[in-house]
Amino acid sequence: MSAVMGRSEKGRHAARKTPRGTLFALVTHTIRSCSRGIVIWGAALGLYSAAMVASFTTIEGAADQLNQLMQAYPKGMMEAFGITNLADPANYVNSQVFGFAPLALAFFPIMALAGSIAGAEERGTIDVLLGNPLPRWQLVIGNFVAVALSLLAIAGIVGLLTWGTAALMDVELSVKQVADAVLNLWPICVLSGALALLCSAFSHRRGLAIAIPAFLIFGMYLLDTIGRASDDLEDLRPYSVFYYYGSAIEHGIDWAHFGGITLVALALVLLAVLAFQRRDIYT
Amino acid sequence: MSVAIETEGLSKRYGRKAPGIEDVNLVVAPGEVFGFLGPNGAGKTTTIRTLLGFLKPTGGSATVFGLDIRRDSVEIRARVGNLPGEFALEDRMTGEGLLKYFARLRGVKDLGYAHELAERLGADLRRPMRRLSRGNKQKIGLVQAMFHRPPLLILDEPTGGLDPLVQEEFLDIIEETQAEGRTVFFSSHNLAEVERVCDRVGIIRGGKLVAVETTDTLVDKSFRHVRLTFEEPVDGESFGALPGVEDLKSDGTKVSFTLYDNLDVVIKQAARHRLVNMEYDRPSLEEVFLTYYGNHKNGEGA
Numbered sequence: 001m002s003a004v005m006g007r008s009e010k011g012r013h014a015a016r017k018t019p020r021g022t023l024f025a026l027v028t029h030t031i032r033s034c035s036r037g038i039v040i041w042g043a044a045l046g047l048y049s050a051a052m053v054a055s056f057t058t059i060e061g062a063a064d065q066l067n068q069l070m071q072a073y074p075k076g077m078m079e080a081f082g083i084t085n086l087a088d089p090a091n092y093v094n095s096q097v098f099g100f101a102p103l104a105l106a107f108f109p110i111m112a113l114a115g116s117i118a119g120a121e122e123r124g125t126i127d128v129l130l131g132n133p134l135p136r137w138q139l140v141i142g143n144f145v146a147v148a149l150s151l152l153a154i155a156g157i158v159g160l161l162t163w164g165t166a167a168l169m170d171v172e173l174s175v176k177q178v179a180d181a182v183l184n185l186w187p188i189c190v191l192s193g194a195l196a197l198l199c200s201a202f203s204h205r206r207g208l209a210i211a212i213p214a215f216l217i218f219g220m221y222l223l224d225t226i227g228r229a230s231d232d233l234e235d236l237r238p239y240s241v242f243y244y245y246g247s248a249i250e251h252g253i254d255w256a257h258f259g260g261i262t263l264v265a266l267a268l269v270l271l272a273v274l275a276f277q278r279r280d281i282y283t
Numbered sequence: 284m285s286v287a288i289e290t291e292g293l294s295k296r297y298g299r300k301a302p303g304i305e306d307v308n309l310v311v312a313p314g315e316v317f318g319f320l321g322p323n324g325a326g327k328t329t330t331i332r333t334l335l336g337f338l339k340p341t342g343g344s345a346t347v348f349g350l351d352i353r354r355d356s357v358e359i360r361a362r363v364g365n366l367p368g369e370f371a372l373e374d375r376m377t378g379e380g381l382l383k384y385f386a387r388l389r390g391v392k393d394l395g396y397a398h399e400l401a402e403r404l405g406a407d408l409r410r411p412m413r414r415l416s417r418g419n420k421q422k423i424g425l426v427q428a429m430f431h432r433p434p435l436l437i438l439d440e441p442t443g444g445l446d447p448l449v450q451e452e453f454l455d456i457i458e459e460t461q462a463e464g465r466t467v468f469f470s471s472h473n474l475a476e477v478e479r480v481c482d483r484v485g486i487i488r489g490g491k492l493v494a495v496e497t498t499d500t501l502v503d504k505s506f507r508h509v510r511l512t513f514e515e516p517v518d519g520e521s522f523g524a525l526p527g528v529e530d531l532k533s534d535g536t537k538v539s540f541t542l543y544d545n546l547d548v549v550i551k552q553a554a555r556h557r558l559v560n561m562e563y564d565r566p567s568l569e570e571v572f573l574t575y576y577g578n579h580k581n582g583e584g585a
Binding site for chain 1: 363372373389390428
């Protein structure tokens with residue numbers, strides 16, 4: 001019988017164009033699927049942040065005494081938690097919220113992207129979806145883009161609640177400070193999601209695709225936090241992504257670090273595409 | 284004209300203990316309704332998933348409408364409507380939402396045919412998937428496979444979970460699909476539905492395609508289960524001695540056996556007594572396999 005046909009010959013048999021716009025359809029659908037998560041994560045983190053901003057007004061008058069009290073604590077411990085001056089609302093909010101917020105928020109992209117491939121295999125939904133003319137690379141990229149955009153939406157909600165509370169309570173936090181703080185959450189979260197996506201693309205198990213990036217991100221957080229307090233671990237801090245995080249609410253975004261982390265995340269996504277292209281899909 | 288499906292030595296091995304499929308050579312003509320039959324684990328789903336690019340073949344080659352399954356998987360899936368054997372749909376989505384999403388992925392503007400199919404099959408498109416029974420999910424699975432009128436339908440156990448009336452409607456749709464010149468490739472355990480709609484059948488066992496026959500040939504090969512009830516006790520051995528009669532069971536007025544041939548002789552023997560009832564049943568497809576294609580263990584693996 002016939003061997004594989006040339007491109008021109010193919011068109012005569014059951015001609016049907018491969019549709020365009022599949023990536024856009026996938027991204028919009030995935031964002032819609034994430035909408036509940038966006039609201040929950042945005043509200044949870046945003047309300048916590050708003051509560052911390054509001055609590056600043058209660059300690060504002062006693063900040064000098066608190067700073068004196070804090071001086072009695074080991075210097076390493078103060079550095080570990082990013083506390084330099086509690087009378088400064090930016091430093092206070094950073095130490096209470098944005099210092100660990102990327103660690104907490106990282107679980108949103110980890111859960112979402114671990115579920116995008118390995119999770120879809122476990123649930124049995126992937127065969128129906130990929131029964132459509134959707135290239136595998138688009139499934140990887142589309143989910144990543146959707147989750148990256150969802151993270152921006154969460155950051156927006158957190159930012160609005162934080163800045164809104166600051167404005168209402170007369171806490172001195174500018175729009176730019178808050179915008180920098182919430183935008184700076186994005187690279188680490190995107191990197192965490194990219195790790196989960198890579199694991200999801202390699203393995204067929206969602207649990208593994210959650211556990212590995214969660215373990216790595218938490219490990220890097222501990223390394224950086226303890227490294228600030230311990231001279232022995234100080235040299236290892238550059239191996240943690242949190243070393244490059246900084247305090248954007250106080251010093252603005254370090255765009256070199258922002259771009260560097262984002263580039264690493266994109267490299268992991270590229271690896272995920274290559275891994276998923278080559279492997280079998282199981283349900 | 285190019286064939287709809289063509290495989291040459293197509294193989295997929297999972298490992299030593301699960302051989303998958305081996306050296307499958309198959310040709311399905313355009314416009315044909317082809318039944319793909321085999322016991323559970325014989326390799327039907329592996330073959331289908333390899334054709335669709337979900338599994339990477341470890342040997343051989345295959346084309347769908349002349350398109351290579353390794354290189355042109357996306358173009359193949361643009362021409363194929365697929366119903367997987369084991370599938371789930373997103374819990375929170377409604378059938379309507381799923382069809383709109385898939386219509387966007389396929390560039391389909393008009394959902395008129397989708398709604399017509401849903402109405403004919405009685406699919407509930409308004410409720411979220413998590414609230415639907417298995418049968419209703421299967422109906423939505425069928426609609427999403429067929430709504431874009433693909434040149435080739437690949438359906439893995441399409442009638443599983445459907446009630447008899449819906450099965451009948453589905454078979455009508457398959458016949459209409461064929462009348463439009465489109466091709467259908469489906470796997471099934473249901474001999475009656477295969478007999479009704481399939482032009483030819485391929486039989487796979489232990490990962491190997493052991494036969495490709497016309498449906499008539501397959502049905503002719505089948506034996507029948509016969510149960511006779513007489514008004515008075517009869518000598519069952521008189522039936523056991525007839526050619527083509529096996530597995531005889533006799534209990535006074537009731538005689539049952541498996542008949543491979545010579546129905547005429549059996550009827551004449553039964554007519555010597557006053558017959559109260561006669562049941563003459565087709566075997567299940569599984570039984571046909573067990574009889575004609577070896578023991579069941581050989582069929583396991585994929």
